Amino acid sequence: MSGVRAQQKEKTRRLLIDAALKQLSAERSFSSLSLREVAKEAGLAPTSFYRHFSDMDELGLTLVDEAGLTLRQLMRQARQRIAKGGSVIQISVATFMELIESNGNVFRLLLRERSGTSAAFRAAVIREIRYFTMELCDYLQQANDLEGEVAYMQANAAVTIVFSAGSDALDIDDKAERDELSKQTIQQLRFIARGAAELSDRRKAVRKRK
Amino acid sequence: MSGVRAQQKEKTRRLLIDAALKQLSAERSFSSLSLREVAKEAGLAPTSFYRHFSDMDELGLTLVDEAGLTLRQLMRQARQRIAKGGSVIQISVATFMELIESNGNVFRLLLRERSGTSAAFRAAVIREIRYFTMELCDYLQQANDLEGEVAYMQANAAVTIVFSAGSDALDIDDKAERDELSKQTIQQLRFIARGAAELSDRRKAVRKRK
DNA sequence: TAAAATAGCGTACACGTGTACGCTTAAACT
DNA sequence: AGTTTAAGCGTACACGTGTACGCTATTTTA
Structure with missing residues (x-):
């Protein structure tokens, strides 16, 4: 019940959130961000994204x-x-x-x-x-x-x-x-x-x- | 100098403008519109778009x-x-x-x-x-x-x-x-x-x- | 300790994109 | 009349996209 796993999951979830946030700028809107870009910035394989968000x-x-x-x-x-x-x-x-x-x-x-x-x-x-x-x-x-x-x-x-x-x-x-x-x-x-x-x-x- | 040609050009230019305008809606922003979509709506081949706008x-x-x-x-x-x-x-x-x-x-x-x-x-x-x-x-x-x-x-x-x-x-x-x-x-x-x-x-x- | 669950990866696919290139056809110019 | 210009088309290409699927490695549960 310690949750080594859940803890790690939360951590990479934050990685994704921060990656998205980081890529936002005057020239880049969220809707122009692709799943692959965000995953890449977070250091994840594109398909791993789905472990955290369905969309x-x-x-x-x-x-x-x-x-x-x-x-x-x-x-x-x-x-x-x-x-x-x-x-x-x-x-x-x-x-x-x-x-x-x-x-x-x-x-x-x-x-x-x-x-x-x-x-x-x-x-x-x-x-x-x-x-x-x-x-x-x-x-x-x-x-x-x-x-x-x-x-x-x-x-x-x-x-x-x-x-x-x-x-x-x-x-x-x-x-x-x-x-x-x-x-x-x-x-x-x-x-x-x-x-x-x-x-x-x-x-x-x-x-x-x- | 009558401009049969220029006249026609202006006409399809409007076709493109109206096509773009028509596709805008609550769910569709201009930046989400693709060149191909607009051309299609205007009844043009994608490449013909460039005769009117470079971008x-x-x-x-x-x-x-x-x-x-x-x-x-x-x-x-x-x-x-x-x-x-x-x-x-x-x-x-x-x-x-x-x-x-x-x-x-x-x-x-x-x-x-x-x-x-x-x-x-x-x-x-x-x-x-x-x-x-x-x-x-x-x-x-x-x-x-x-x-x-x-x-x-x-x-x-x-x-x-x-x-x-x-x-x-x-x-x-x-x-x-x-x-x-x-x-x-x-x-x-x-x-x-x-x-x-x-x-x-x-x-x-x-x-x-x- | 054995079995189940699951985060993450790599491969693969179909699809939509912008645009380069060459062609046709009709108007405009000389 | 002969030549040039230019609108529009079709083909083709490389690229980025979302995501289905199966696999591995590690934690969690039984």
Whole structure:
């Protein structure tokens, strides 16, 4: 029951996952990766791939799950930083931009598969982003005392803006330019926050009047 | 000089373009299209493809250009509707959603290639979207009398939100759901407009004080 | 200790791909 | 009228793909 075998299996499974991750880049999408390439990069015979995944699709879904995990870790990290004080929006954007810089390919995977060719992939990515949005929604609702639907719309818009900025950031090498992008993104998030706060207040006022 | 020949050539060139466009769908991205498939759909021998495009990439860029054209026609259409009166935001969103419904695959092409694998494609799509954004920016600046940079940030955020909503709409069949999405999108655009107007006023106030 | 299970390998196959090459046929030019 | 140009076709090739099948070596189970 020690599981020498299971342990080894898990190890080469990771080898495959990492091989796939490693081959992702600006010029290489997951869907353009072949089973043989991934197996080769992992140092396996093509046919050995099947001992771990029945499909490239199955590997892909695993990758999306991992990417989602990375995203959630990011949020936790951001919350810790926020707890130490500072502008919520600014810290969030900075943290996100750091993710893009250090894990560009993971982020690219999510971006591409979100509008990709496989319904299963799309669904998986959308689910991960929804988690992300929902956590932000909860936070906004309690931190800023917003009306529920308004908080959701704000969270949704904010995530959209940040992901789009992240996507743009992937194509920018110059640090000064990226900083400028961050600044604009922060400003845009403030637009949204302001509009949301106002609508929430208005709705609450209407309720009281009754 | 009449050009019987050139005319015929243009005709089968269109055949190829339309064949490619026709094969695009939720399950089929341009990059997954093969030269042979496109040629076959157009009723040509594979090798005849080369008489018109040196590459699938060249065909792809042509497609992106066409998509951009469609987008610009859309804007003109929206402006005409706006001139007849009505909420600018609401009409814009409605027009956009109609585009998604009638030309889903063209829109999908833009979405996918924006974060796609080819730098040339990405650049081309980004250029088209920039045109779109810039026209909106000009409009906002003069219609709402906004400060320049603020107008740009609003236009940029608005386009991001609308494109994202369009992307979501592609996966929704139910009409009621799509209407709900439109409503939320409109609200989000109002958030942004509100925040932008405020910032613009504040900046102008600072200037006057000097 | 004997038997069963299984990770990994090598071989083999059918298939789809891009594209080089030479040919035909009809338009365009001289 | 004679010559050149060029669209379109068919054949052919080398290559990369997914995966079926049987084998080996080692762990796990009985």
